[in-house]
Amino acid sequence: MTQKLDLLDIQGNIIRAYGRFGYPMARYVFFNIRHSARAREFVGTVTDRVTTAVEWGEGPGQIKQPDWTVNIAFAYQGLKQLELPRASLSGFSPEFISGMKDRRDILGDDGPSSPENWDPIWAENRKNRDKDVHIFIALNARLPALLEEGYAWLTGVAKQYRDAVAILNGHRGEHGALYDYQDVKAVMENGQPTAKEHFGYTDGIGDPVFEGAPNYDLNVRGRGKQLEDGSWAPLATGEFLLGHIDEAREYPPAPEPILLSRNGTYMVYRKLHENVATFDAYLDEQGRKYPGGKELLAAKFVGRWRDNGAPLVKAPDAESKQKFDAEFAAADQAGKDKLLSDFTFDDDMSGAKCPFSSHIRRINPRASLQMVKGSKPGSMIFNKDAFDTPGALSNRRRILRRGLPYGEVKDRSRDDGNHGIVIMMLNTDINRQFEFVQQEWINYGNDFQEGSDKEILLGNHNADNKFPSKAVLQVDPNSDQAPYMLSKIPRFIETRGGEYFFVPSLTALRMIAQGVVDPT
Amino acid sequence: MSNIAGKAYAMNVITPIRWTTAWLNKLIFWIALKRPSTLRGLITLSLIHYARWVIIGKNQFPHLDSSQPKEKLHYSYMLFFSNFNGSWDQYVDSFTFAIPGGLDLFWKWNIRYPKSVALTPFHHYIRYNQIETIHYYNAYPLATSNDVKSAKAVKDALIQFQCQSADDESDDNFLQRYNALLRGLQHDLGAMHPTPIVSMSAYQVERRKRWHDGSLQKEIAAQQAAQGGQNHDR
Numbered sequence: 064m065t066q067k068l069d070l071l072d073i074q075g076n077i078i079r080a081y082g083r084f085g086y087p088m089a090r091y092v093f094f095n096i097r098h099s100a101r102a103r104e105f106v107g108t109v110t111d112r113v114t115t116a117v118e119w120g121e122g123p124g125q126i127k128q129p130d131w132t133v134n135i136a137f138a139y140q141g142l143k144q145l146e147l148p149r150a151s152l153s154g155f156s157p158e159f160i161s162g163m164k165d166r167r168d169i170l171g172d173d174g175p176s177s178p179e180n181w182d183p184i185w186a187e188n189r190k191n192r193d194k195d196v197h198i199f200i201a202l203n204a205r206l207p208a209l210l211e212e213g214y215a216w217l218t219g220v221a222k223q224y225r226d227a228v229a230i231l232n233g234h235r236g237e238h239g240a241l242y243d244y245q246d247v248k249a250v251m252e253n254g255q256p257t258a259k260e261h262f263g264y265t266d267g268i269g270d271p272v273f274e275g276a277p278n279y280d281l282n283v284r285g286r287g288k289q290l291e292d293g294s295w296a297p298l299a300t301g302e303f304l305l306g307h308i309d310e311a312r313e314y315p316p317a318p319e320p321i322l323l324s325r326n327g328t329y330m331v332y333r334k335l336h337e338n339v340a341t342f343d344a345y346l347d348e349q350g351r352k353y354p355g356g357k358e359l360l361a362a363k364f365v366g367r368w369r370d371n372g373a374p375l376v377k378a379p380d381a382e383s384k385q386k387f388d389a390e391f392a393a394a395d396q397a398g399k400d401k402l403l404s405d406f407t408f409d410d411d412m413s414g415a416k417c418p419f420s421s422h423i424r425r426i427n428p429r430a431s432l433q434m435v436k437g438s439k440p441g442s443m444i445f446n447k448d449a450f451d452t453p454g455a456l457s458n459r460r461r462i463l464r465r466g467l468p469y470g471e472v473k474d475r476s477r478d479d480g481n482h483g484i485v486i487m488m489l490n491t492d493i494n495r496q497f498e499f500v501q502q503e504w505i506n507y508g509n510d511f512q513e514g515s516d517k518e519i520l521l522g523n524h525n526a527d528n529k530f531p532s533k534a535v536l537q538v539d540p541n542s543d544q545a546p547y548m549l550s551k552i553p554r555f556i557e558t559r560g561g562e563y564f565f566v567p568s569l570t571a572l573r574m575i576a577q578g579v580v581d582p583t
Numbered sequence: 584m585s586n587i588a589g590k591a592y593a594m595n596v597i598t599p600i601r602w603t604t605a606w607l608n609k610l611i612f613w614i615a616l617k618r619p620s621t622l623r624g625l626i627t628l629s630l631i632h633y634a635r636w637v638i639i640g641k642n643q644f645p646h647l648d649s650s651q652p653k654e655k656l657h658y659s660y661m662l663f664f665s666n667f668n669g670s671w672d673q674y675v676d677s678f679t680f681a682i683p684g685g686l687d688l689f690w691k692w693n694i695r696y697p698k699s700v701a702l703t704p705f706h707h708y709i710r711y712n713q714i715e716t717i718h719y720y721n722a723y724p725l726a727t728s729n730d731v732k733s734a735k736a737v738k739d740a741l742i743q744f745q746c747q748s749a750d751d752e753s754d755d756n757f758l759q760r761y762n763a764l765l766r767g768l769q770h771d772l773g774a775m776h777p778t779p780i781v782s783m784s785a786y787q788v789e790r791r792k793r794w795h796d797g798s799l800q801k802e803i804a805a806q807q808a809a810q811g812g813q814n815h816d817r
């Protein structure tokens with residue numbers, strides 16, 4: 064059942080995490096629509112420059128890799144302003160229609176993460192018609208000068224359409240200054256872009272593999288869905304692209320006509336601030352007490368070692384990590400990728416290696432939710448054949464991750480600098496995929512039989528004494544150790560804004576631009 | 584009306600089934616009970632408190648008094664009754680993701696049952712045949728069934744630990760036993776907090792209730808006072 068995707072019809076940011084394809088910097092620009100008909104023409108002009116998912120090549124008849132890319136998406140309010148018919152608008156999902164701010168109580172955006180504290184562009188969105196975020200345009204570039212080139216092009220087009228669209232100001236940057244755009248770029252080391260984020264972890268490894276994506280068969284192990292016999296299969300295309308069959312063997316709910324939705328998807332845009340000082344202080348303090356030492360503890364928060372991303376299930380302690388590092392150093396690119404991605408939690412059902420509350424286990428538990436308590440106290444066992452397929456509870460909760468870090472850490476002893484991650488997550492059902500993971504697995508733990516214990520890194524932990532956050536780092540039930548308790552976990556990550564967007568196909572973009580979307 | 588009490592959700596679904604096939608369903612239930620392995624998937628879904636299926640014959644509905652008009656029913660009915668933690672979607676989806684075959688077996692002969700995959704027709708089937716809960720009481724609104732099971736495990740282990748303690752026990756021995764106690768309970772120590780909300784609609788209903796009884800206004804005033812103080816600090 065292989066299917067080929069129409070890559071010329073799909074926007075490039077859906078298929079490619081640009082950061083990993085030689086575009087380590089980007090600028091995100093948001094527009095408010097002032098004149099509907101002219102704004103459609105603006106969309107048309109941008110569409111001519113939109114980067115598709117097509118394979119690049121230097122040969123004759125091939126499309127050359129661009130110096131900078133352009134992608135476009137719309138918030139619900141934007142589609143309304145572009146005058147999509149009511150019958151099409153009502154087919155979008157309720158949470159997309161409501162918008163991220165309205166979903167704050169589902170997402171756990173409270174306290175310092177609550178919308179009142181978001182960057183002005185996001186705080187004022189959906190409050191006042193003239194400040195509503197309608198259109199998102201992303202420019203990714205290979206070099207700073209090329210990014211400026213792309214930006215000059217975009218502002219030029221915007222100027223041409225200044226009666227129709229206005230660039231929204233209000234992205235916080237250095238020292239609280241407000242910008243017309245959100246700048247993001249890879250964390251640099253010695254002038255070279257790295258895969259690091261500001262806490263020092265190696266990021267951008269895990270990304271779901273789905274049917275039809277280029278080369279999906281090559282890297283399906285550890286990235287697709289885990290099967291009973293130990294093999295892996297790509298996830299159904301419909302988990303990530305509308306108009307394709309999903310894991311429940313149906314077309315995911317989508318607006319009509321089908322030409323409007325097919326090859327499009329939903330995008331969750333979130334600006335997440337990282338409290339680096341709080342993180343370092345907590346890691347230092349707990350690291351002094353933690354028997355495995357500070358670096359192992361840091362790895363326990365995420366499920367991967369900070370330096371090279373080695374998964375804890377493969378390198379659970381300092382000794383095995385050394386062995387892993389040697390193998391990793393000797394491996395070629397494909398070998399490295401396999402070492403990083405090809406793993407399961409099957410041999411770590413009790414969480415002794417990768418704790419249940421760690422970032423990657425909570426966000427992609429693979430087959431590990433097919434678990435029951437074992438007879439040995441403190442053990443969990445893999446309940447083989449209990450479900451129709453071992454990944455039954457995770458296969459429909461997967462998300463494609465895009466985006467890059469923003470800002471720079473200039474003073475690690477302060478939380479209030481300009482540093483964090485802009486994460487963009489793509490899925491066909493925001494409620495079933497992103498929101499479910501955020502609500503049930505990040506800010507709650509019942510599926511992991513951990514009660515209200517939250518995911519360590521991202522949880523909306525409370526500093527107050529009424530409901531202090533804690534996490535249990537499990538140990539081998541056959542050992543003589545005690546589980547380690549992380550107590551009074553502070554909030555490491557704070558939401559600074561975001562919105563839900565629809566990323567149309569090229570066909571849909573042209574239809575929107577021409578004003579011919581018609582579900583009759 | 585509310586299907587929700589604390590962290591629990593009550594689901595009643597009643598679906599018609601021909602009396603000619605109802606006995607087959609009874610047979611399947613009987614086999615499932617005899618062979619617990621058939622229910623393993625269900626038991627592994629730890630969000631479920633329990634699930635019960637009953638066939639009610641068309642003449643078995645209660646007739647309380649002679650003044651109650653007699654009903655003439657066409658079909659027998661299958662009552663499905665379950666309590667679980669989490670949202671309707673999470674529950675129904677967990678079922679269809681994890682044990683679609685089992686569901687189809689139990690509902691197979693029910694009139695117009697669409698099968699559990701694809702999802703949307705199954706959602707509709709359950710929705711249309713669900714009976715809303717009129718009264719639902721929960722003595723432990725903060726607890727999930729996992730929390731209750733864990734609390735019992737913690738209590739038992741603590742009592743046992745206590746019984747094994749002796750006044751002349753060496754420090755080392757105590758530590759070893761204590762570590763073993765924690766290790767044995769490492770999957771039972773989750774906190775119990777009032778999160779998360781089940782859905783925006785349920786949350787709004789709950790807020791309206793609090794508005795009508797006057798408590799919401801007080802809460803908001805307190806929050807604003809606290810937030811005012813916070814902003815001041817910045």
Ligand code: HEM
Pocket residue numbers: 260262264265266267268269270271335336337365367372422423426427462464483484486488497500501521556
């Ligand atoms: C500032 C916030 C965040 C930081 C610092 C962070 C960091 C990381 C790191 C270090 C990894 C491991 C490397 C890798 O597998 O790529 C990772 C993986 C991942 N993260 Fe995050 N992350 C953040 C926010 C989020 C959010 C909000 C989500 C979604 C709700 C998310 C979803 C994922 C996923 C899906 C993976 C891959 C898991 C797998 O397939 O094994 N992350 N993240």
